[in-house]
Structures are given as C-alpha cells and as structure tokens.
Amino acid sequence: MNDPIDRFAPVMRTEVPGPEARRLLELRHRYVPRGVSMTVPSVAARASGAVIEDVDGNRYIDFASGIGVLNVGSSHPDVTAAVCEQVQRLLHTCFNVIMTVPYIELAERLASITPGTFPKKALMVNSGAEAVENAVKIARKFTGRPAVVTLDNAFHGRTLLTMTLTGKADPYKLGFGPFAPEVYRAPSPYCYRCPTGGGLPDCGLACLAAVSKVVTVDIGSDQVAAVIAEPVQGEGGFIPLPEGFLSGLRDLCTRHGILLIADEIQTGFGRTGRMFACEHWGVVPDLILLAKSLAAGLPLSAVVGRADVMDSVHVGGLGGTYSGNPVACAAALAVLDVMARDGLAERGARIGEIISTRLRRQQDRLPGIGDVRGLGAMVAVELVTNRATREPARAQTTGVIRYCYEHGLIVLKAGIHDNCVRALPPLVATDDQIEQGMDIWEQALRHVLS
Ligand SMILES: Cc1ncc(COP(=O)(O)O)c(C=O)c1O
Known part of the structure; x- marks a missing residue:
C-alpha cells in the first residue's frame, strides 16, 4: 500500500454511513440475507495495521481486528x-x-x-x-x-x-x-x-x-x-x-x-x-x-x-x-x-494495561460501568442501568458502539446479556493509536452514561 493510511486515523470525511456505503447497503439489503449481522453499517475499502478506511474515505481505529483475527494487524507486509x-x-x-x-x-x-x-x-x-x-x-x-x-x-x-x-x-x-x-x-x-x-x-x-x-x-x-x-x-x-x-x-x-x-x-x-x-x-x-x-x-x-x-x-x-x-x-x-x-505477546499485555487502566478510571466516575474485565488486550466493560441491581444496559451498549463508530473507532458488542463493549485491537497498534481509540471510547461512555 503506497499511502500509509495508519498514520492518519481517525479521519471522518463524511457522515457515516457515507454516500457510497449507503449505495452498497441498499444492494446488500437486496442480496445478502439479513441473518448476517453487522456491527457498523460501513463498507471497508482497505486497511493497514490498526486502521480501516471505508469506501467513503473515512478512517477508523480498529479495536475489533475482524473479531480477534488481526493480532499482527491488517495486511502485515511480511x-x-x-x-x-x-x-x-x-x-x-x-x-x-x-x-x-x-x-x-x-x-x-x-x-x-x-x-x-x-x-x-x-x-x-x-x-x-x-x-x-x-x-x-x-x-x-x-x-x-x-x-x-x-x-x-x-x-x-x-x-x-x-x-x-x-x-x-x-x-x-x-x-x-x-x-x-x-x-x-x-x-x-x-x-x-x-x-x-x-x-x-x-x-x-x-x-x-x-x-x-x-x-x-x-x-x-x-x-x-x-x-x-x-x-x-x-x-x-x-x-x-x-x-x-x-x-x-x-x-x-x-x-x-x-x-x-x-x-x-x-x-x-x-x-x-x-x-x-x-x-x-x-x-x-x-x-x-x-x-x-x-x-x-x-x-x-x-x-x-x-x-x-x-x-x-x-x-x-x-x-x-x-x-x-x-x-x-x-x-x-x-x-x-x-x-x-516483534514480541507481540508482551505487547498484548501492555495494550491491555493501557485500556483497562483508562476504563477503570471511567468506572470510578460513571456508575453505568458495572464491571471492567479481561486478560491482556482482551478487555470489556459491562454496562448496567443500576450498579446495585446490575440490570443490563443494552440500549446504552448499542449507543456506545454507535457513538464510537461515528467518531472513528470500531468496537464490538459481547456478553450473554448483550451489554458488554469489548476491544480486541491489533497487537501492532501503536500506543498513540490505542490512546486515540480510548479517547473516543471514553467520550462515548461519558456521552451515553452521564
Ligand atoms: C472461542 C471461539 N470458538 C469458536 C469460534 C468459532 O470460530 P469460527 O467463527 O471461525 O467458526 C469462535 C468465534 O468467534 C470463538 O470465539
């Protein structure tokens, strides 16, 4: 890839989904069964490392890794x-x-x-x-x-x-x-x-x-x-x-x-x-x-x-x-x-530390974060409507994922109650990319839970 897209994420050039994604979504609705779910309604055009660019030129930091597939990042040159x-x-x-x-x-x-x-x-x-x-x-x-x-x-x-x-x-x-x-x-x-x-x-x-x-x-x-x-x-x-x-x-x-x-x-x-x-x-x-x-x-x-x-x-x-x-x-x-x-297992431990430290700080401020847990660079927050009763906060979970998407970060849902937001970033993500992604995730949590 000639243009190293990973240095410039996130960049939102259009509202999302953008016009080309909307055109493809229409086709998708006509020809792909609805049983195949999608976390975000955009269409990827290319990716490198921990960054995905969609068909409208919007760039996202990738905290999903294709559901844990891209530990070495997208299109690693080797x-x-x-x-x-x-x-x-x-x-x-x-x-x-x-x-x-x-x-x-x-x-x-x-x-x-x-x-x-x-x-x-x-x-x-x-x-x-x-x-x-x-x-x-x-x-x-x-x-x-x-x-x-x-x-x-x-x-x-x-x-x-x-x-x-x-x-x-x-x-x-x-x-x-x-x-x-x-x-x-x-x-x-x-x-x-x-x-x-x-x-x-x-x-x-x-x-x-x-x-x-x-x-x-x-x-x-x-x-x-x-x-x-x-x-x-x-x-x-x-x-x-x-x-x-x-x-x-x-x-x-x-x-x-x-x-x-x-x-x-x-x-x-x-x-x-x-x-x-x-x-x-x-x-x-x-x-x-x-x-x-x-x-x-x-x-x-x-x-x-x-x-x-x-x-x-x-x-x-x-x-x-x-x-x-x-x-x-x-x-x-x-x-x-x-x-x-490249010592990516050690990098997994370090990335996990950055993410969980920042999420725990938010947990101290936002009662809607019931739990922060995981191991290494496999970290999730479990959202609740009430910390005492631990009632799952499903709508808020969807809201956080949507907010992240609109601001250039892709995160995933999980949990038997569909109330966890989880991160599985590529282990080649730089500290800057992880911190940038966390800035968006924290804004999303504050926006939805405050
Ligand atoms: C723990 C675990 N086992 C099995 C699977 C199934 O893998 P696949 O989707 O490649 O069939 C998954 C997929 O998410 C998984 O997380």
Whole structure:
C-alpha cells in the first residue's frame, strides 16, 4: 500500500454511513440475507495495521481486528509477502491428495509452541467451528465415549454441533434445533453475576464443584469424552476463568480419563499477554484449538494435541478439500515469525494495561460501568442501568458502539446479556493509536452514561 493510511486515523470525511456505503447497503439489503449481522453499517475499502478506511474515505481505529483475527494487524507486509509468494508457487492441491510444504512445516511449528512437552500432532482445517467439530470427533474416537461437557456462557461456533455447545440461544440457536445429542452444559464462573452472591474466595469455586457433579453424577464420568472450555470466555463477555478453575478442570479430567479441550480460538496468539491463555495458569490441555489470528485473515484453524490422541483416528477419518490450504499455512508461518520477532505477546499485555487502566478510571466516575474485565488486550466493560441491581444496559451498549463508530473507532458488542463493549485491537497498534481509540471510547461512555 503506497499511502500509509495508519498514520492518519481517525479521519471522518463524511457522515457515516457515507454516500457510497449507503449505495452498497441498499444492494446488500437486496442480496445478502439479513441473518448476517453487522456491527457498523460501513463498507471497508482497505486497511493497514490498526486502521480501516471505508469506501467513503473515512478512517477508523480498529479495536475489533475482524473479531480477534488481526493480532499482527491488517495486511502485515511480511504476511502479504509470504501469501503473494505462495500464491505464485502453489495455490491448492488438497492435502489429502498430495501434501504441501507449508502444512507440514506449520504442523511442526504448532506442535513446538503449544503448551505441553509431550509429542504432539496438528490437524489443519478451515474455521474455528471446524476445529471444534474435529476435536470432538477425535476425543470421541480416542475415549470411545459419547458425551461432551461445555460451560455456561460458552461460544464455540455456528455449525450444528458447535452451536449446541454454545450457551446463548439468541441469536445463535433460535429456531435452529433440534440440536446435536450428547452435549451437556455445566455452570461456569461468571463472578460478576455469581449466583452464590459471594464470589471468590468465599464461594470456594462452587462452580467447579458443580462441573464435577455434572460429570460424575448427571452423566457418569465413564461416558464423558471431553470437557471443552475457553480460558477467557469471548462472546460470553470476556470472562476470564478465575484462578483455580481451569486447573481444577484439568484435575477433574485427568482423574476420570476425560480429555480437556482448550478453545483458544479467540484467546490465542498473544492476545492475552501470553502466546496462549492457558499459560497464565500453567494448564496443559490435551487438545488446543487455534484459528482467528493464526493466519491473519486467511481461513485456517488447527487442532493441536497429544500425538496418541490425534493418532487414534483411522486413516481417512480427518481432512477436507480446502483444509490446510498452502497459502493460509504460509500466512500462518509468517504470522508466527512476526509474533516472535516483534514480541507481540508482551505487547498484548501492555495494550491491555493501557485500556483497562483508562476504563477503570471511567468506572470510578460513571456508575453505568458495572464491571471492567479481561486478560491482556482482551478487555470489556459491562454496562448496567443500576450498579446495585446490575440490570443490563443494552440500549446504552448499542449507543456506545454507535457513538464510537461515528467518531472513528470500531468496537464490538459481547456478553450473554448483550451489554458488554469489548476491544480486541491489533497487537501492532501503536500506543498513540490505542490512546486515540480510548479517547473516543471514553467520550462515548461519558456521552451515553452521564
Ligand atoms: C472461542 C471461539 N470458538 C469458536 C469460534 C468459532 O470460530 P469460527 O467463527 O471461525 O467458526 C469462535 C468465534 O468467534 C470463538 O470465539
């Protein structure tokens, strides 16, 4: 890109959506199903680093990263170069037909950087949901057991099995049943809204005991193939699992021969201040699921885990036409180089500090900010109409997102009550860009909540 747009954000040249976006919106309304939601009604034309320019020339600071996909930013030059080179060399073969170099090299890299010192193998597929689907297939095959335990407030995708694993009906499940069998839901620690009322440490991690009851009493532990958990629940509202919970799940699984699957699709690749969020608690899952920032925007996901578990599946049981496409794998190899060279995990921790410090300052002033939480550069505010009753402030949440958009910042909604505003900025964003974005976010909070 000749014109480095990222030095000039945000610039609002028109009211938004601008005239060209409005023209395209009309077409979109005619030809794209309304079920495909959009956070902001603009149309992107190009992007670089942490800045997006729309078709009307408006520039936004990007605190969404395509929902956690762009940890290395948009169109990182090293990734773009690797992609262009690979496109020229070899676009597709289907790994099940004839193997490609980038797939094999990426499998080796993922096996070496993921938690656990045991031998590991990696399966490449196309999307987060597909990684979850494959992990469940592998876990069932390895254990010979049918049941999968998922947590309240979880999000694991939009396919039949993964929406079944997902905790929130609206919008993910409404009218889409019947759902997949042998999926069981267990309580999860949402400390801000803990039903025990006490919260940690007084509750003694009551939710962990409740998961144990679901496994051992409700289902029967010898029927359970896997427990799946996000170390920080993403769509659920950026809820980090509290100290002791993930390690408690690890112990529970180990005791009963159950596989622990860590869904690090949103938390992976430096987002939380460590390469993988599990590392915050020293927990080693049997299978770890990767997608989103793995290939900086190209469709690629992976199931990485214990070699004995991965190899329990018969020949031909895994794969797919596009799975582990060489261009996507080449992008991923470049992403991993950039992450290591530029220390992006440490940068995730620093960005998270700036954002959460500024949001906490606002929380002291604005009673509508019920909670500020997250891990590393995965930070959200939960908005309430009343701090005492914690009534979710849905309209205000939409208002904050809209205000940010109109002033040049893209943020996302989350939360089981649709009342969280969350940030997932690219980890290459400069301190200036983060501070500029925070100026807009703070104005929005003051404007809507004062
Ligand atoms: C934790 C988690 N798991 C799974 C998925 C599904 O990924 P995909 O949309 O690529 O299917 C997501 C997507 O947001 C996610 O955040």
